[in-house]
Amino acid sequence: MVPLSWYVGLSSALFLIGLIGVLVRRNTLVVLLCIEIMLNAVNVNFVAFSKYQHVIDAQILVFFVITVAAAEVAIGLGIIISLFRLKGSVNIDDFNILKL
Amino acid sequence: MSFSLVNILGTMPEIYLTFFGCVILILDTMIPNEKRSWLAYFTIASLIFAMIASYGLNGKGLPLYQGLYIIDPFSNFFKMIIYIAAIITVLFSLPYLDREDIHIGEYYAFILFSTVGMMVMVSAGDLITLFLGIELMSLCFYVMVGLKKGSHRSVEASFKYFLLGAFSAAIFLFGISFLYGATGTETISGIAAFVANPGSLKPMILLGIVLTLVGFAFKISAAPFHMWTPDVYEGAPTVVTGFMSTASKIAAFGVFLRVFWVSFSADKVDWNLLIVILSILSMLVGNLVALRQTNIKRMLAYSSIGHAGYASMALLQPNRESLFALMFYVFVYMFMTLGAFGIVLMLRKSGEEGEDISDLVGLHKRHPIAAFTMLVFMFSLAGIPPFGGFLAKFYVFFAVIHAGYAWLAVVGIVFAAIGAFYYLRIVMLMYMKDPESSVVFNASSMGRIGLLLTAGMTVFLGVYPTPFVEYIKSSLAIFIP
Amino acid sequence: MSFYVLIPLLPLIGFLITGIFWPYFKGKGHIVTVPLMIASWVLSLKAFSETMNGPAVHIKLFDWIDSGSLHVAISLMVDHLTAIMLVMVTTVSTLVHIYTAGYMKDDSGYDRFFAYISLFTFSMIMLLMSDNLLELFVFWEAVGFCSYILIVHWYERKPSWVAANKAFIMNRIGDFGFMLGILLVYVVFGTLNYSEIFQKLPAHIHDTINFWSAFNGTTQYSVITVIALLLFVGAVGKSAQLPLHPWLPDAMEGPTPISALIHAATMVTAGIFMIVRLNPIYNASSIAMSVVAWTGALTAIVAATIALTQRDIKKIVAYSTMSQLGYMVMACGVGAYGAGIFHLLTHGFFKALLFLGAGSVIHSMSGEQDIFRMGGLSRAMKITFSTMLIGSLALSGIPPFAGFYSKDLILSDAFQSGPTGHIFWMIGVLTAMLTAFYTFRLIFVVFFGKENFSEGEHHHGHEGHAPHESPLVMTFPLLFLSVMAIGAGWAGNHYDIIGFLSQSMPVPHAIGRPELSEDSLKSISVIVGLVGILLAYALYGKPSTVPQKMAQQFKWLYSLSLNKWFFDEIYDLIFVKPTIFLSFLLWKEVDKGVIDGIVNGVAEFCQTSAAAIRRVQTGQLQNYALVMAIGLFGMVSLFLFVR
Amino acid sequence: MTFLSIPILTFLIFFPIVGGIFLLPFMKMKDSDTTVKWVAVGITIVEFIASLTLLIGGNPGTYQMQFAEDHLWIPFANIHYTLGIDGISLVLIIMTTLLMPMCIFTSWVGIKKRVTEFMIAILILEGAMIGVFAAMDFILFYVFWEAMLIPMFLIIGVWGGPNRIYATIKFFLYTLAGSLFLLLAIISLYFKGGHTFNIVALMGQHYSPVFQDFAFLALFLAFAVKVPMFPFHTWLPDAHVEAPTAGSVILASVMLKMGAYGFIRFSLPMFPKASIFFTGFIFALSLVGIIWGALMALAQEDMKKLIAYSSVSHMGFVTLGIFVFNAQGVEGAILQMINHGVTTGALFLCVGVLYDRTHSRLLSDYGGIAKVMPVFSTMLVIFSLSSLGLPGLNSFVGEFLVLLGAFRANAAVGVIAAIGIILAALYMLYLLSKVVWGKYEPRSWALPDMNRYEWASLLPLLLIVVWLGVQPNALLSMLHVSVTHLIGQVNPASPLASLTGGF
């Protein structure tokens, strides 16, 4: 049996990759994808715990997380489209009117 | 698994609001443009209706849905604040939306939905409900911040808020997953038992605590998770800023408090340090950077960061003093901050919002009452008696000293003194200089009612807070007897 | 209430009436004050006669300060010393009041002036009648204030207010010591009342005080000595002794009547009065006594040397006053309190006479004060001349004028007071010669010789007119005083004033057998005086170039004398300039620079650091996220490594 | 105790505040300035008369708080609305009420814009100041203490001189920063002292020495800034110079007293050990303050600055006197507080009289005004003499008692403090020489002698200056019992030690 810690390690690595992606990519859309990676890391964690603790609740939580992820993507894409209309760009560093 | 109707009844206020929100969505498509103000009245009415419904549930400490949702006086108190904040926001919105050309009926629906989200937050009995509440609220705000669609700043603010919000939500969820993994439950009270006796899983719990803390700190905009605050506050339509800076923050405080005090109180020594760091950093950043701001909304944003620092000092010790301090603080904070934003959103400069600090110059000459109201808010925010802000600060320091963190109180004091400067600067500009720009103060009758309410309460809470103190005392009685 | 109360009260009423309503008097200020003053004078004569053989009178007016164990009441005490002083003070004051009516005529501050001299008289009387140190101090300062306000009477002239400030501040410095003395008295004796102090004195005679205990000093000083010396500092200031004397000559910037009243007869003698009043304390400390004696002696001789070369008629008289005050202080220092008081009284009369005479001269010269621009005035001003001559003779100690009796008493008492007494005696004799010299230098230059003034040279006043005798209101006081200058000494001697005074103070007892008899001592001083007069005649009695030659010969000495031993310059250099420099330096550099700099620096620092922190807020979304991430993992590492 | 069944202290506090609020409608009215002024004068005079009932009803024979009122104010943390006065606060309250009409009179001509608001600010300020002296609950005290800053902030900032903004912000922040530490100390006291904010109850406690030291220092910061003591004084010249005359008067006469009052009311009785421990420190600062203020005053070219620095010097005497812990010192200090209030207030009024005519405060712009303004000059001379401590006028008694007390406590301290008296003569005479004496040179401005409003503001003070100089016992007698009690609190072992003299 695979130790739980492997799963936790996997999800942590995934989370970190997503985190790095959020921090380094210029493209807004890719950053959004990276956030999805982070959320998936959470899901992996939950499912693994669910398995190892024999509790179904964790799977429900994953269900909610997926829902929220979908909602976020919908809103996020809406905002990005709106922003793209105004600026004609999806590079994050172009969005810096508000600062200091 | 038993399921009783009580569960439904207990959540009736939320259901009402959701229902009314949907009604507004439908009404919006039906009523003509000129009658749009009726939507505002309808919103206020529905909020008051829900408020009365919530009040009816007061005093019943009910865990609903098998402990996933808690109706107790504590959450009710926060709900009341949120209702009031929402009502005042709607009072301010009516003229503002017209002027800013935001003719979107969904706005009022979003106000109601976000209110539901906050209510869910403060009543949440488990972390996932809590998370959903946060998301509900946040999604509404993401949209509301970007409502000034023609404005680069507004949409940019919306984007920034969204992306960082999603980022922090992911971190928060990751934290929940660790907590869940360590304890096997996600209910707030369930976690507490494991935190008290973590065994070898302690590192995971610690990680969970830190990660959830980040999520909360983001919502209350405590440094170093505050970075979105100034940008978003500045870019957002001012009514939304006012609502965000008060209601969402207060709801976040309520739930922050509940999670940390109930779930993690056994591990207090560990997270106390984090809170201390958070509050010091927040006070530092908030009070210092506000000194250099030229945009009043930005300045108020930094001020709200500073206030988050003060308020979070009251989170250190789960006892009656701290609880009271926090509750009183957010109560006063709501009125004074909302009022300050109210003044800002009523200032117009040649068709735009007068949100530069220089627009306030000489306000006293033109609009003495507006200036005086602003003076009240500013002194109250600075924590000068006899305004409510003083007692709020007082109780926080009271709690901090009671918790044994006198040195932290000293730090807080130093920053309070520094912070007083930028509030004073506003007063100074309003009163001691001659007007330069052609700013007009454009208050509708509803706006005036809103200002009267906020200013009046700010003064009243400083001079004779007794009825509210009694109310707060009764609210915290169940939480900490 | 007995009539004693009226003695100070009447001048006070005069002051209040004229002081409050002075704009309405319009040159008639004398009609209120002079009669009141005369009444007061009469009453003080009555007081004198009442106390002649009776016990001291003690009247408590009201409680002034009660605080803890401190109880100070304003009371009146009339004993022999007070009574006799009262007579002198009220006499001179009354005469000066009368004289003023003539001298200050047409002055714009006429009524004001009367108010002030009445106030002064009140204060002086109260000073004399005080029964405790604090009350004494109050009126001590009050007379100082009156002196200030009277010196500054012609406030538009810069020298006036400079001199007034100088007088006040120098007195303040003296009072600083005096005040400390009072404090120490209270600390030691627990009371400020004379009688109680004297009662407790024997018990504390060997007490010591560690003055610098706060700074871990260990030196112990005898309390009584310290008290005596501190109080004496006050006397030094008030009685213009070295080194706090320079204010007195400068005070001559004031109108002449007050020079006569305040700066010759009354106020300046307050120091001597105080020493005599507190004689038990001084008697208990030999160190203090010798300090007092030396101070007096040095003052006497130094002042006399300065007077030799002065050109200003009032300054000459002023230095002579200072010199005579030195005599009196010296007398006190050798224990000859009675002689001191005696000389004080006679000096009061003849010096007031000299001043008033000088005033008469100045008046007739329309304000000219340089003696070398006068000359030959004896022809025009016969009364003034003759009275001045009487005064000068009295001052020079020529029998039978008043000065002879009192001065010789001092000298003989000094001589008899032991080995150091001889030195004092010698100084006194030398001073006497110098005194006679410069006094008659003045007489000869002013009243004899050729007229050195011309119409055109009159700077002040109306078109210069020929010198003329002063009106009766001015000459009457002169005449009256010259009678006193003639008779006071004899009368004092005849009626045994020393015996009278000894009822309230000890009489010095001679130490050992004197080598010289009293008569020979007297004759020596008279001879010396005559020598002085002759010298003056030789040099100034007729046109002569000897003075100039001598001045050139002893240039150094001459300039030392002419420039008043450079006291003013030295003080300017040591105290005035550094203080002003220091205050500006501290203000500009330290107060504004450092202290305020720190205050503003804190604000500046906040602003600067705010600007620095603000730069974190780049507007770049991912920077924000990075900060959050760093915050997150920072907190995690805090757990890992700190906890 | 009540008078005509009205709680007199509450009345005194809220009458001017309510009066000020009732003046609000005048803001919108045109040409209402004169009416407003008269109404304000009326309110302050009624207030003064009402405060005299304290004298009648008060019992000088007890140190207990009189006219006490006590209501629960805020039910959490046991915050009460407690009022009460003893002899010490009594005299300060009466001084405050006395000075206020004069402040209004002096503003008659000087304040030209926004008169109504000025009067409102003054009236509210008066209420708050009386509140400070009357509060017997620490939080209530703090509320008044801080609330007072707001009208003062506006008075300086709105009606002040050219550099008013810098001055007023400095004033506000400086005092606020100090006060905040006071707040901390108050809260700590609550927990250490039996969970109450009642000042009297807090006095009777025994606190650990370490706590005493820290709390004392916190209080010290607040009060030292207010007094102001030596290194914390730099806000004072700025604030004084820029404030309108009435502001300067209130600042100098009443507000500075609050710091000293704080020492007397709180520091000494609550932290006796720390007070004794820090005596040397306070002495040093006071002495430096005395000398420093005097030296600074000597270097000034601006009349108000000169007087402001002289305040530093005079207040040095006050703090010195408080910490000598004997009857003379403390009573002298309180007397000196009153004296300084009257005298310096009057001096500021005098400067105001000149300033209203010339709009210059520079010494070099004046000279020889005795010629054209003889009556005013007389007043100025008398007040200056009072300021330099001429016996017979009020300040002397206070200074003497302080010196006596200091000398008894430590001879060297007394000696150094006495130097301040010499220096006081220097700078006051310097002021007189430059302004009153000298040759009058006509300038572009006219210098008529005093008008009746100026008479009304100066004459009462003149009478008080003389009266207190001649009859200090009138005041002292109100203080004896309270002061004795106070000293007993500092040194409970031998409450009479200070009365028995000795070295």
Next chain:
Amino acid sequence: MEILSFVYFGGAILLSALMVVIFKNPLYSAMSLLSMFAHVAGLYIILEAEFLAGVQLLVYAGAILVLYIFVVMLLNVQAQGRVLQKQAPVVFVAAVVAALEVAFLISRTHFYPEIPPVPHPGVPPLGNTEMIGMVLYTKYLFPFEIASLVLLVALVGAIVMAKGKLKFR
């Protein structure tokens, strides 16, 4: 066997996630993400969460990613200029530190078998879709409703945001 499949799925997940970050073209990134989603679904199957695996594929791959690709196409953004932000080096250093911290934390935790005993006795077998439905509509009814509200808000919000600056009616 289990280990082998874990290694496969895990490795693939990490690799695809890395690819998401590394690919310059957002479309490629999206495709890598698709791969990641699929592998995560595989992992769920190993973990006996078949229902979730289905949901994962349906919602993520089927809905979210399609929407996403649609937007990418709509905006038609060409990759231009830098791919990475200026702060990338800092991020990498920080990431190494963070990875070490997390690894340390995980290594210090002893998960199984010391995991706390199963809290609910008589637990039905996992992966039971019926069971999930049962719990979801009783215990988690309220969050479920809130989730629906979240979706409603997202729906309306996305419309409002994406609609552009149009005069409403």
